[in-house]
Amino acid sequence: MFRSWARRRMQPLNAISSYQQEQYDAVSMVTEHLQAFSTDAVEALRTRCVEYRAFRNDVDIFLRTFFSETCTQKCYRNRLSACCQKEGIITFFADVVINALFSSPDDLDAILSVLRVPNTGSKCVYLGANGCLWRIKPIGCEMFLCDAAAASVFSRNPEITVQWESLKALKQDFTWPDHPVLFDAIEETFMVSGCSSSLMYFHNSPGLLRVKKQAGLLSITAPCRP
Numbered sequence: 001m002f003r004s005w006a007r008r009r010m011q012p013l014n015a016i017s018s019y020q021q022e023q024y025d026a027v028s029m030v031t032e033h034l035q036a037f038s039t040d041a042v043e044a045l046r047t048r049c050v051e052y053r054a055f056r057n058d059v060d061i062f063l064r065t066f067f068s069e070t071c072t073q074k075c076y077r078n079r080l081s082a083c084c085q086k087e088g089i090i091t092f093f094a095d096v097v098i099n100a101l102f103s104s105p106d107d108l109d110a111i112l113s114v115l116r117v118p119n120t121g122s123k124c125v126y127l128g129a130n131g132c133l134w135r136i137k138p139i140g141c142e143m144f145l146c147d148a149a150a151a152s153v154f155s156r157n158p159e160i161t162v163q164w165e166s167l168k169a170l171k172q173d174f175t176w177p178d179h180p181v182l183f184d185a186i187e188e189t190f191m192v193s194g195c196s197s198s199l200m201y202f203h204n205s206p207g208l209l210r211v212k213k214q215a216g217l218l219s220i221t222a223p224c225r226p
Helices: 002-006 017-036 038-047 050-066 068-077 094-100 103-118 147-154 158-173 182-192 206-214
Strands: none
Touching: 017 094, 017 103, 038 050, 038 094, 050 068, 050 158, 068 147, 094 182, 147 158, 147 206, 158 182
C-alpha cells in the first residue's frame, strides 16, 4: 500500500508556503516510515487506533445529526463561518499518522498534490470540491464549532450541549498527556524509528511537556528538532 504510493511522490515547488512545506514534509515522512515498517507493525498501529476511531465515529454521528444543516448553510452557502477559512490548521503528528494508516495511496497522493501547488485561495489548502481531502480529519478540525453554529444548535436543546461536552472530555483521553495517551505514544513510536517532525508537539511543545512532567510522565526521549 505505502510502497506503491511512495514511488509516485514528487518534490514540492519552491513557491509554496512554509505551512505547506511543513505539512508536505510530515505526510511524506510518515508514509515513508510506514513503508519501512513490517506488516505486523502497521497492523499493530491500526489496532491501537480502534478506540480512537470509535470515538471519531461518535463525533461524526453527532455532528451530522445536529450540525449538518446549520454548517452547510453557514459554511458552504453563505461563507459566514471561520471553519476551513484559513490555510494554516493545527495538525498533530498523530493526526497525520492516523490518516495515513487508513487512507489509500490515491488519498495520500491527492494530499501531496495540493501541498505542492501554491494555495492562492482564501480557504484551507485541504478543502477540495467534495470537502476535506483527509480520510480522517485532524482532531482540531473535526471538533471545531464556530460561535454562530454552536449558539444556534445548543440553544435549541440543552441536552445536546451535555453530549458535546462529553465528547470533548473523551477527546482528552487521546490528546491530553496528563496520562498515557494515543497521540503521544504514536509520536514516540515514530521517534524511535528515527522520525523527526515539527508537528511532534507532545515532544516539543513546552506546554505539553510541562503537563507530562507534572503528571510524572515525561518521556525519556529527548525533544526532537526537525
